[in-house]
Amino acid sequence: MPSPLLPSSLGSAEGRNPPVVRRPVIEIADLDFHYGTSQALHDISLSIAEKEVTAFIGPSGCGKSTLLRCLNRMNDLIDGARISRGAIRIRGVDIHQRDVEVMELRKRVGMVFQKSNPFPKSIYENVVYGLRLQGVRDKTRLDEAVETSLRGAALWDEVKDRLHASGLSLSGGQQQRLCIARTIAIEPEVILMDEPCSALDPIATAKVEELIHQLKLRYTIVIVTHNMQQAARCSDRTAFFYLGKLIEFAPTKDIFMTPSNPQTEAYVSGRFG
Amino acid sequence: MADTSKAPSFPITKRRLRFFGLTSDELVQLFFRGNAMVSVLVLALITLFLFREGLEFFGQNQQNLQVYRRAGLDYVDHMRWQEQDHTALNRYLLDVRMKVMADLTGRGGLSVEAANQRLEAFDQYSIRFDDAIAPLRGLVSELSETASAIKTKYYINEDKRTERRQLLAAGRADEAARVEVIQVDFARELEPILASRDAYLAINRDLARELQELASAARAVPGVPVERMDRFGTLVVQYVGGFPQIEQRLATWDYREDVSLLRSFSAFIFGRQWLTASFWQDWYGVLPLFVGSLMVSMIALTLAVPLGVGAAIYVNQIASPTEQRLIKPCIEFIAAFPSVVLGFFGIAVLGEFLRSISGAAWLDWVPGFPLAERLNALTAGCLLGLIAVPTIFTLAEDALQNVPRSFKEASFALGATRLQTIVRVIIPTALSGIISAVLLGLGRVIGETMVVLLCAGNRIEIPDFTAGIAAFFQPVHTMTGIIAQEMGEVVRGEIHYRALFVVGIVLFFLSLTINFTAQKILRRYRQQPL
Numbered sequence A: 001m002p003s004p005l006l007p008s009s010l011g012s013a014e015g016r017n018p019p020v021v022r023r024p025v026i027e028i029a030d031l032d033f034h035y036g037t038s039q040a041l042h043d044i045s046l047s048i049a050e051k052e053v054t055a056f057i058g059p060s061g062c063g064k065s066t067l068l069r070c071l072n073r074m075n076d077l078i079d080g081a082r083i084s085r086g087a088i089r090i091r092g093v094d095i096h097q098r099d100v101e102v103m104e105l106r107k108r109v110g111m112v113f114q115k116s117n118p119f120p121k122s123i124y125e126n127v128v129y130g131l132r133l134q135g136v137r138d139k140t141r142l143d144e145a146v147e148t149s150l151r152g153a154a155l156w157d158e159v160k161d162r163l164h165a166s167g168l169s170l171s172g173g174q175q176q177r178l179c180i181a182r183t184i185a186i187e188p189e190v191i192l193m194d195e196p197c198s199a200l201d202p203i204a205t206a207k208v209e210e211l212i213h214q215l216k217l218r219y220t221i222v223i224v225t226h227n228m229q230q231a232a233r234c235s236d237r238t239a240f241f242y243l244g245k246l247i248e249f250a251p252t253k254d255i256f257m258t259p260s261n262p263q264t265e266a267y268v269s270g271r272f273g
Numbered sequence B: 001m002a003d004t005s006k007a008p009s010f011p012i013t014k015r016r017l018r019f020f021g022l023t024s025d026e027l028v029q030l031f032f033r034g035n036a037m038v039s040v041l042v043l044a045l046i047t048l049f050l051f052r053e054g055l056e057f058f059g060q061n062q063q064n065l066q067v068y069r070r071a072g073l074d075y076v077d078h079m080r081w082q083e084q085d086h087t088a089l090n091r092y093l094l095d096v097r098m099k100v101m102a103d104l105t106g107r108g109g110l111s112v113e114a115a116n117q118r119l120e121a122f123d124q125y126s127i128r129f130d131d132a133i134a135p136l137r138g139l140v141s142e143l144s145e146t147a148s149a150i151k152t153k154y155y156i157n158e159d160k161r162t163e164r165r166q167l168l169a170a171g172r173a174d175e176a177a178r179v180e181v182i183q184v185d186f187a188r189e190l191e192p193i194l195a196s197r198d199a200y201l202a203i204n205r206d207l208a209r210e211l212q213e214l215a216s217a218a219r220a221v222p223g224v225p226v227e228r229m230d231r232f233g234t235l236v237v238q239y240v241g242g243f244p245q246i247e248q249r250l251a252t253w254d255y256r257e258d259v260s261l262l263r264s265f266s267a268f269i270f271g272r273q274w275l276t277a278s279f280w281q282d283w284y285g286v287l288p289l290f291v292g293s294l295m296v297s298m299i300a301l302t303l304a305v306p307l308g309v310g311a312a313i314y315v316n317q318i319a320s321p322t323e324q325r326l327i328k329p330c331i332e333f334i335a336a337f338p339s340v341v342l343g344f345f346g347i348a349v350l351g352e353f354l355r356s357i358s359g360a361a362w363l364d365w366v367p368g369f370p371l372a373e374r375l376n377a378l379t380a381g382c383l384l385g386l387i388a389v390p391t392i393f394t395l396a397e398d399a400l401q402n403v404p405r406s407f408k409e410a411s412f413a414l415g416a417t418r419l420q421t422i423v424r425v426i427i428p429t430a431l432s433g434i435i436s437a438v439l440l441g442l443g444r445v446i447g448e449t450m451v452v453l454l455c456a457g458n459r460i461e462i463p464d465f466t467a468g469i470a471a472f473f474q475p476v477h478t479m480t481g482i483i484a485q486e487m488g489e490v491v492r493g494e495i496h497y498r499a500l501f502v503v504g505i506v507l508f509f510l511s512l513t514i515n516f517t518a519q520k521i522l523r524r525y526r527q528q529p530l
């Protein structure tokens, strides 16, 4: 499938046909993004497939987080941040339209952050937070949600005896899985993960990665990572960004085995970044 | 340090300039340590001074209460209170008359003369009621004079004793010898008072009989509402029912009984009167001042907590940067006002304003409205609230600022609205910080002096809490206010002077407790945010 490197394709994503993504959930088209006057993303177009793991890789500051945060409009919280061109469609709906209810969008597109950030509440309350926001009061429903979500986040066995202990009393890896449990408790369609393992030790990282494999069966996952092996291990497709531009987007094994772009190759082989 | 006379093989020592054997580093350290020590020392000295000046009060008050008993004032007071209770009943009758009068001339459309005519029988009754107390009143005033005289005599002799002691100390023995001091013999002096007992009992018997008659005649008095007169009858019967108890107390009264230090202490803490420079007897009861301080502070907090915390939440969580830049300095600027200026504003503007709106018709339902006094607990409380706002605002804003941004992001990412995020995550996380902000605001308010002195109305009396919410519209006096007001006019070392110091100690402990609690809450919050 990958064509040999052609001189004309150097430095651009058009060198190869963008991968045909079946049943795309998210479609990003010609996206430009600005923080105030500085442009952080240049003309990004890519599609994210259902129930796959899509990884964003690239050197620091290349705009991975920015793009990720566009997907559930977390950038709305930042003054001066705006999309200046293009559109993001999730299941065909432009999420930046005026009549989009951001809260509803975020219920469908959950997010796990780089630094684990459980609320200073009990484990139980952390998990049911999103449900309580939606006005769920039924105790049995909440209890069920806690168990399924914690099981889903592979944390249940470790915490089932102390659900009412503070979420902050958990270890770093457990906290991150608690954040994942909290996110899946409201049953989103898409889960965005921004370097979820960068603050974790290798064992905790392995657990989260294993979790990602399971989550893939039910959710569409977009993960930003610094860790090349992680992208290789977890993801189905990988997008490589550099200086706010999408350089290459292809099935993961192609990106790592036969990158079509020399910059991609240089990055995945560890020569810069 | 190392000996530098011979060249070392491993040259790492250096000759340093020394002052008094200290290097410059050590000098700087000493300077800072000195500064810290001075602060600690000054604090210790102030505390020590406060206690040294204050604690002697209790001994003096014990003496004060002892003389009160020895000189028979205590004895006479029992009768005096009996007389005062009668006066209160008299006031009840006056009130009945006023209401009826207003009714007759107002709705009834009668002329004043005609109305007076209608009330002729009632007036007769009132006069008879008033006359009944005359014998007791005579006796009380007679005995009061005697008791006062004994007390005066005692104190004059005490003064002389002091004078002689001072002269002796100054080595002027002959002058000292000329100062004549006698021992006041209370037993003999009290004889006339105690001898009056039979006369008192006789008077009491007549009084009881007369009042009983009046009580049963009460409901038959024409021209006034029967229910009110019925009530009056009951009150009179109750009043008369208390006579035997008074007689009993007088019978067992003994001037030799000692007043304990504990009694002196409880008379201060639970005393309901703060009465100084009186002709009869001085009382130093902190309760009315304490209640006044507390009430004013409560009003202030009721106002300042929603304002301060609300503003902090708004500025920290909702306001745009421009608004933040505008609001924050404005609120903090309130703190820059000298409180005397605020007090002035309170007298000139706020008091007047509150009184005029309290007169508005649509506020008629509020008990105590329209306000009788321009300066009262409410006026002072409102201004104190204003003073507490910057403290509460600044500290609460700090607490909110300390909530990690990641909590907010996590909440939003789970689909929360801004309001939900504030209520469910931000405020609970910052809660201990907010509580301690409120406590420190309370500390600020309790210690505030100028505003309460100017605006609280300065009536030394426990507000009448039976009036319900209207109690908050009565003038009060406060602990800080009384110190500021009276400290200038007392003689150093005197009981009154020391009493003010004890009030200071009470304030000191109150502030200490509040600050300590606030610190404790803050510390717990820093250690384990939950």
Ligand SMILES: Nc1ncnc2c1ncn2[C@@H]1O[C@H](COP(=O)(O)OP(=O)(O)O)[C@@H](O)[C@H]1O
Pocket (backbone or CB within 6 Å): A035, A040, A058, A059, A060, A061, A062, A063, A064, A065, A066, A067, A078
């Ligand atoms: N809040 C912000 N305000 C202004 N510039 C930002 C902000 N966040 C990120 N940037 C800039 O946008 C670019 C992309 O940042 P980011 O998306 O965080 O990169 P990555 O996640 O790939 O490391 C960087 O140059 C960064 O400096």
Ligand SMILES: [Mg+2]
Pocket (backbone or CB within 6 Å): A064, A065, A066
């Ligand atoms: Mg990033």
